[in-house]
Amino acid sequence: MPELPEVEALAAYLRERAVGRTVQRFEVSSFSALKTYDPPASAVAGLVVTAAGRHGKFLDLTLGGSDGLHLVVHLARAGWLHYRESFKSPAPLKPGSGPIAIRVRLDDESGFDLTEAGTQKSLAAYLVRDPAEVPGVSRLGPDALEVDRDQFAERLRSRRGQAKGVLTDQEVLAGIGNAYSDEILHVARMSPFALTHKLTDEQITTLFEAMRQVETDAVTRSVGQKAAELKGEKRAGMRVHARTGLPCPVCGDTVREVSFADKSLQYCPTCQTGGKPLADRRLSKLIR
Numbered sequence: 633m634p635e636l637p638e639v640e641a642l643a644a645y646l647r648e649r650a651v652g653r654t655v656q657r658f659e660v661s662s663f664s665a666l667k668t669y670d671p672p673a674s675a676v677a678g679l680v681v682t683a684a685g686r687h688g689k690f691l692d693l694t695l696g697g698s699d700g701l702h703l704v705v706h707l708a709r710a711g712w713l714h715y716r717e718s719f720k721s722p723a724p725l726k727p728g729s730g731p732i733a734i735r736v737r738l739d740d741e742s743g744f745d746l747t748e749a750g751t752q753k754s755l756a757a758y759l760v761r762d763p764a765e766v767p768g769v770s771r772l773g774p775d776a777l778e779v780d781r782d783q784f785a786e787r788l789r790s791r792r793g794q795a796k797g798v799l800t801d802q803e804v805l806a807g808i809g810n811a812y813s814d815e816i817l818h819v820a821r822m823s824p825f826a827l828t829h830k831l832t833d834e835q836i837t838t839l840f841e842a843m844r845q846v847e848t849d850a851v852t853r854s855v856g857q858k859a860a861e862l863k864g865e866k867r868a869g870m871r872v873h874a875r876t877g878l879p880c881p882v883c884g885d886t887v888r889e890v891s892f893a894d895k896s897l898q899y900c901p902t903c904q905t906g907g908k909p910l911a912d913r914r915l916s917k918l919i920r
């Protein structure tokens with residue numbers, strides 16, 4: 633799933649490439665992807681792209697002036713944005729065909745497709761007058777890269793829970809997802825199951841610094857990359873995430889995994905849990 637650094641990079645790319653251009657055509661191929669019906673999709677054509685930004689993991693394209701519209705997109709787990717220098721065919725998209733959910737054609741023949749791989753369709757696009765009309769946006773906590781150490785402490789302690797779950801809770805902090813939270817906890821040498829309300833001031837500071845380091849490094853690596861290269865860039869920079877069975881780059885121990893029903897986390901026992909492997913939640917549930 634694209635997280636803060638990738639969405640920031642996509643927004644940066646759109647600022648460079650799409651801002652200032654006029655939307656020629658806004659095509660919706662997957663009707664389940666567009667979650668709003670007023671204003672209608674037909675209202676987009678003719679509007680100038682005036683800004684591109686993000687709210688947590690939501691991408692926000694501003695169309696028109698101050699009374700304009702926002703195309704807000706949550707790429708979900710398998711969604712992506714493909715920028716095209718030139719659309720070969722002027723033919724309109726056929727509804728419900730292939731991975732393309734939405735196509736935006738600009739007046740210089742370039743544009744982009746919002747796509748989603750796989751069968752679980754969860755990419756969500758919203759056409760709204762104010763981004764706060766999007767429920768997921770209005771519930772967001774402050775951006776992970778915009779809090780200072782004390783705000784971070786206050787946010788984290790506002791939830792009783794395990795570090796992994798609290799860090800990825802978008803209402804606590806916006807932008808951190810499954811991949812970078814594994815990395816942050818590894819840099820902080822902290823168990824994913826450490827309880828946030830029991831963290832000492834020193835542990836909070838360590839975790840805050842790890843978060844700043846991991847997220848800013850990833851933004852630096854990602855911004856300037858073309859959308860097509862972002863996924864590889866993300867994978868190449870990982871220390872533990874999605875590296876089950878491989879050696880930890882810090883200590884050489886084997887990276888381990890805990891699986892849940894629909895996701896998993898990775899960690900290094902030596903660096904994070906005093907050498908003890910964590911119980912696999914899925915397995916222990918079966919045994920109980």
Ligand SMILES: [Zn+2]
Nearest residue numbers: 880883900903
């Ligand atoms: Zn290690």
